[in-house]
Amino acid sequence: MLSYQHGYHAGNRADVLKHSVLHAILEQRSRNPKPLLYIESHAARGQYDLTDRQATKTNEAKLGVLAFPGAQASPPALQPWLRHLKDKLPHNYPGSPRLAVDVLNQQSRFVFFEKHPTEFKALKANLGDDDRILIKKEDGYNGALRLQPRRGEDMIMLLDPSYETASDMEALADWTPRALRKWPKAKILIWLPLFADHREEELGAFLSELDTGFVAGSGWDRTPDDPSALTGSAMIGLRFGGADSRKAFAIAAQLDAYWAQ
Numbered sequence: 001m002l003s004y005q006h007g008y009h010a011g012n013r014a015d016v017l018k019h020s021v022l023h024a025i026l027e028q029r030s031r032n033p034k035p036l037l038y039i040e041s042h043a044a045r046g047q048y049d050l051t052d053r054q055a056t057k058t059n060e061a062k063l064g065v066l067a068f069p070g071a072q073a074s075p076p077a078l079q080p081w082l083r084h085l086k087d088k089l090p091h092n093y094p095g096s097p098r099l100a101v102d103v104l105n106q107q108s109r110f111v112f113f114e115k116h117p118t119e120f121k122a123l124k125a126n127l128g129d130d131d132r133i134l135i136k137k138e139d140g141y142n143g144a145l146r147l148q149p150r151r152g153e154d155m156i157m158l159l160d161p162s163y164e165t166a167s168d169m170e171a172l173a174d175w176t177p178r179a180l181r182k183w184p185k186a187k188i189l190i191w192l193p194l195f196a197d198h199r200e201e202e203l204g205a206f207l208s209e210l211d212t213g214f215v216a217g218s219g220w221d222r223t224p225d226d227p228s229a230l231t232g233s234a235m236i237g238l239r240f241g242g243a244d245s246r247k248a249f250a251i252a253a254q255l256d257a258y259w260a261q
């Protein structure tokens, strides 16, 4: 389905968890001089103006990234990401591709998949002018499986589907074991929505047991009426070590407490 456009949701509470965990992991990785292949299967447009027509139609960012009082007065684990955003908000909010390109070092190369024609065009306009970046208008699950890190290159991949239909859950259950077999050393990050009716639980348990790493979740709505409403979100990190896992857990726990206030 190609109706989803992330501009309506950019900077919301799900993005806060996803982008702050991603920032923590990539910022740490940027200190490693070894070459890195960074892939996103579901890139969207890369960066957002949180005052534009899409963002202000839903106002989701107002409860998300725009609600923080500033880095110093915010939960400590969120502060590095909020400092990174300091001169960018509200007109240049970095989506995951922009964040990765800005944070990772020059030894990194990037492949971004985006199927939606409008989003693809915007992503090309936002990030296309860099030799290290390849942007492909094709299915990110199949397209990524045709890639291989070069000799001596590490690999990190982010999967961030919209979950508008059950097909993304089925695709992830099929794709992830294949990907772990194909790339025995790649680290994989998956964003997972937490639904009021817990429909994601089986998939979350299945994915998190595929390898070592973390599941870091935080909630914001304890009593929704709608069974398909999101009550929170989680980041699953496969093959990540203790330091990355501790950072992800700290961010999720502090957000959970912050949003419960």
Ligand SMILES: C[S@@+](CC[C@H](N)C(=O)[O-])C[C@H]1O[C@@H](n2cnc3c(N)ncnc32)[C@H](O)[C@@H]1O
Pocket: 001, 002, 004, 005, 006, 015, 018, 040, 041, 042, 043, 044, 045, 046, 094, 095, 096, 097, 113, 114, 115, 116, 119, 138, 139, 140, 141, 160, 161, 162
């Ligand atoms: C949740 S958005 C991604 C947001 C982005 N990762 C960020 O945080 O800035 C999901 C995107 O995936 C795209 N998409 C959906 N199915 C896809 C597929 N099979 N392959 C590639 N892109 C897809 C949608 O058009 C949408 O732009």
